[in-house]
Amino acid sequence: MILCDIGNTSYHFLDGTTSYKKDTKNFNPQDIKEKVYFISVNAAIKEKLNSLENWIDLSAFIDMKEYYETMGIDRVFALQTSQNAVIIDAGSAITVDILKEGMFMGGFIYPGMKAMSKTYANISPALEYSFNFDVDLDIMPKNSQDAITYGFVKTLYSEVISHNMPVILTGGDALEFKKVFKDAKVDEELIFSGMKKIITKAKLC
Amino acid sequence: MILCDIGNTSYHFLDGTTSYKKDTKNFNPQDIKEKVYFISVNAAIKEKLNSLENWIDLSAFIDMKEYYETMGIDRVFALQTSQNAVIIDAGSAITVDILKEGMFMGGFIYPGMKAMSKTYANISPALEYSFNFDVDLDIMPKNSQDAITYGFVKTLYSEVISHNMPVILTGGDALEFKKVFKDAKVDEELIFSGMKKIITKAKLC
Numbered sequence: 234m235i236l237c238d239i240g241n242t243s244y245h246f247l248d249g250t251t252s253y254k255k256d257t258k259n260f261n262p263q264d265i266k267e268k269v270y271f272i273s274v275n276a277a278i279k280e281k282l283n284s285l286e287n288w289i290d291l292s293a294f295i296d297m298k299e300y301y302e303t304m305g306i307d308r309v310f311a312l313q314t315s316q317n318a319v320i321i322d323a324g325s326a327i328t329v330d331i332l333k334e335g336m337f338m339g340g341f342i343y344p345g346m347k348a349m350s351k352t353y354a355n356i357s358p359a360l361e362y363s364f365n366f367d368v369d370l371d372i373m374p375k376n377s378q379d380a381i382t383y384g385f386v387k388t389l390y391s392e393v394i395s396h397n398m399p400v401i402l403t404g405g406d407a408l409e410f411k412k413v414f415k416d417a418k419v420d421e422e423l424i425f426s427g428m429k430k431i432i433t434k435a436k437l438c
Numbered sequence: 439m440i441l442c443d444i445g446n447t448s449y450h451f452l453d454g455t456t457s458y459k460k461d462t463k464n465f466n467p468q469d470i471k472e473k474v475y476f477i478s479v480n481a482a483i484k485e486k487l488n489s490l491e492n493w494i495d496l497s498a499f500i501d502m503k504e505y506y507e508t509m510g511i512d513r514v515f516a517l518q519t520s521q522n523a524v525i526i527d528a529g530s531a532i533t534v535d536i537l538k539e540g541m542f543m544g545g546f547i548y549p550g551m552k553a554m555s556k557t558y559a560n561i562s563p564a565l566e567y568s569f570n571f572d573v574d575l576d577i578m579p580k581n582s583q584d585a586i587t588y589g590f591v592k593t594l595y596s597e598v599i600s601h602n603m604p605v606i607l608t609g610g611d612a613l614e615f616k617k618v619f620k621d622a623k624v625d626e627e628l629i630f631s632g633m634k635k636i637i638t639k640a641k642l643c
Contacts, residue, residue: 241562301580303564326561329589331578339578341588342565344557352549352557356531357446359508360547373536373544375506383546384534391597 234438235265237288238307238424239273241325247425262288270432272306272424291428294435300337311403312337313427318399320423321414323406327389331396343389346406353381366412386413439643440470442493443512443629444478446530452630467493475637477511477629496633499640505542516608517542518632523604525628526619528611534598548594551611558586571617591618 330340400417535545605622
């Protein structure tokens with residue numbers, strides 16, 4: 234069984250236990266002849282895949298009324314296997330969603346690491362630093378690099394811990410954020426787990 | 439007495455009780471013949487003003503050892519008239535500084551409203567919304583506009599209130615943030631007050 238989570242920049246595949254990525258710019262989905270279960274936040278690719286019989290869109294098996302219309306489908310699938318948690322997907326955007334008794338309570342969107350780094354640099358060349366995830370966020374910063382790291386990370390942290398719930402981290406930057414959310418569980422295949430759960434629930438295989 | 443707080447995009451003047459701005463791109467400081475007390479985060483303009491006798495740089499009267507070397511001089515002057523407070527200067531960047539017994543305890547830098555709005559739009563056209571400062575931040579969002587507003591504003595709010603101190607708002611977007619920091623005091627002339635205090639202290643006039 235091949236699973237594929239399609240984003241704005243890449244196709245992320247899971248084939249058995251092997252995970253790999255293909256660039257959306259030059260990958261041709263027709264090259265795969267086997268059945269692929271997919272979700273896509275990329276509207277153009279989703280549209281294209283509709284005409285390929287072996288690409289099965291799992292979003293059709295979700296009741297979006299439990300979420301909201303414009304919510305990214307990757308967020309919805311990341312929520313399928315937990316009951317009580319704050320789920321942080323740290324990618325090009327950072328989505329933070331709250332589940333209580335398996336029900337979606339709402340969530341918010343924060344800029345991802347790369348986007349935020351560019352934002353500071355664009356405001357002023359004096360703020361062009363990489364983030365320092367090893368900074369001690371219990372101390373108010375007294376230098377520019379720590380001041381922007383704190384601004385980016387500690388604000389997010391303060392909001393997340395105010396919910397007083399277990400934290401699950403997924404997405405490409407999960408391990409960076411694990412340095413800050415020390416008690417969080419990292420699950421890099423959370424979306425794939427959600428896809429498997431929906432496949433089983435819908436009796437697709 | 440004319441005061442001037444120079445930023446990256448404008449000269450902000452206070453002449454008596456009249457405050458006005460001039461664009462850094464086309465304003466010529468030689469047009470003013472009276473004495474002007476100024477601070478400047480704009481290094482190029484600061485350099486240029488060194489050669490004009492009637493422009494007095496107030497940064498010379500600050501002991502930067504109490505702050506840090508690369509700290510914006512506008513932040514330093516905003517801290518001169520308070521004792522115990524979180525001081526938020528909401529401009530192109532949002533600086534958040536903590537004072538205890540008049541001593542600088544450190545601070546952080548967060549992107550301003552315009553910069554952050556652009557950041558979301560650049561991540562995905564699906565996140566291209568204006569912020570909604572009237573949103574109820576006690577409720578987890580279930581739509582995209584509230585999800586980015588919450589991501590921008592509530593994270594900052596949660597961090598700031600965790601310090602459990604009085605909040606003072608200044609800067610161009612102070613009134614927007616007052617909708618969220620409901621107990622905050624707004625002081626749009628905080629930097630000018632700091633400049634006046636240093637002028638008095640240094641017996642400049």
